[in-house]
Amino acid sequence: MAGDKLQVTFETDGSLSAPLTLSYPYNRTLGTTYARFLSSLADRRIEGTKAQDGRVFVPPAEFDPSTGAPLNDWVQVGDSGTVVQWSWQPTPFADNTLDEPFAWALILLDGADVPMLHAVRASSVADMAVGMRVKAVWADERIPEITAIRCFEPVGG
């Protein structure tokens, strides 16, 4: 930004305005818990952490939100699950994993105790329902990112 010429607008009431575009690079360091979750996605496995009371967190919790205990007990959960809540996305953005209208859904994966947010590819709003069963569709590229799961698709009836 340094050296850019200031683009001043002279308003009719005598005031002045100029744009401020703030662009700034950050890093993200995940730590080992989130890194293991995402690395397992690259291997097409979905893993979560298990608390002492038996609850399984997917995505994983680093610490038990009830007791604060560090969670290091890993379990693999299913790549199918149940939609517990959803919202329709009629106009996808360029960086969404789907080009056509789709649903954002909270999906309770089989074996997990907290739902995970992801995209569901459905042909229309009418195909979406709380309680519907969905299954993960893996992306072609094996990457340690949440988009290693391209989306979920309805299964069964």
Add this chain to the structure above:
Amino acid sequence: MGANRCAVVGVGQTNHTTVRADVSIAGLVREAVDRALESAGMTLADIDAIVIGKAPDMLEGVMMPEMWLTDSLAASGKPVFRVHTAGSVGGSTAIVAAQHVMSGIHKRVLTVAFEKQSDGNAMWALSVPTPFGVPVHAGAGGYFSPIIRSYMRRSGAPAHIGAMVAVKDRTNACKNPYAHLHEPDWTLEKALETPMLWDPVRFIETCPSSDGAAALVMVSEDVADTMNVPKAWVHSTAMRSEPTMFAGRNQVSPRAGELCAEDLYRKAGITNPLEEIDVCEVYVPFSWFEPMWLENLGFAPKDHGWRFVEDGVTEMTGKLPFNPSGGVLSTNPIGASGMIRFGEAAMQVMGLAGEHQIDGAKKAMGHAYGGGSQFFAMWIVGSEKN
């Protein structure tokens, strides 16, 4: 004051370093928290309320990280309070936590402050090119260097004073296992050969960029009296602030800092700070702020702060050691830096400072400043009840 007594019974900090890629922000915070709780012989379940501080959210680009940390600190159902006062925030946060206890509302309070500088770039986050303003693009060093130059001109301080402070702090840091920089071989000659970054500030006279966190456990008197652990009693706290810019502002010795120190000493019953305080952990991110704060805090007469440095008054063996931990010049996880000062002051009167312990320290000062030398937070802690 009418306030209830409050004691620090737990101090914890991370081993500060450039990049902690092995932990998330929550994991970093928990390292300091777990160490503080362990030293207090407590667990998260014992805690009534949590006070969290860090420098502006823009530094890591995580907005309101205290929300994220809630689960990681098992804080559901407990009061959580976030403090924002720029670089002084670690000190302000400790004071707010102390007030949670001194008010009589909570008995066992955990406070934590942190910065994961490697997730962003603090220098440039603090230099937003706002339209219609002067595009300084200089970061904190560029902001403070003309103020330092002004101090040198008005006090007549010789140019090597800043390097003397830097060599002292870097040498002290070698006695502190938690310090970021461990550089034992500095001499004044070598220090004066380091590159000039922002005239008159040389490379060695500048703080590093650190990832780190610090945490304290503070309890009420009735709880403290039942605990068989070292304690630091909070004798007084004070905070003051002033605008960055106004006509006639004394940028070298801000009035807010002078008033803050006066209030701090009055509440602690201190009439001669140089004689009564044994050791200070003072926020010195650029070396010249040591002589400047010596004057601002009333330890040295005006324009004489640099003579204290030259005479070795602030060495570990001197009359008033400044930053035996190595200070901000050796470790700077910005949001945590103030709390490290407050915690190190507590460790001195608790007798827990290890190799950088000042023998027989009974009263210690913790100090933090932030913004454009505009936010001040200070406390006095003692080995005896106030």
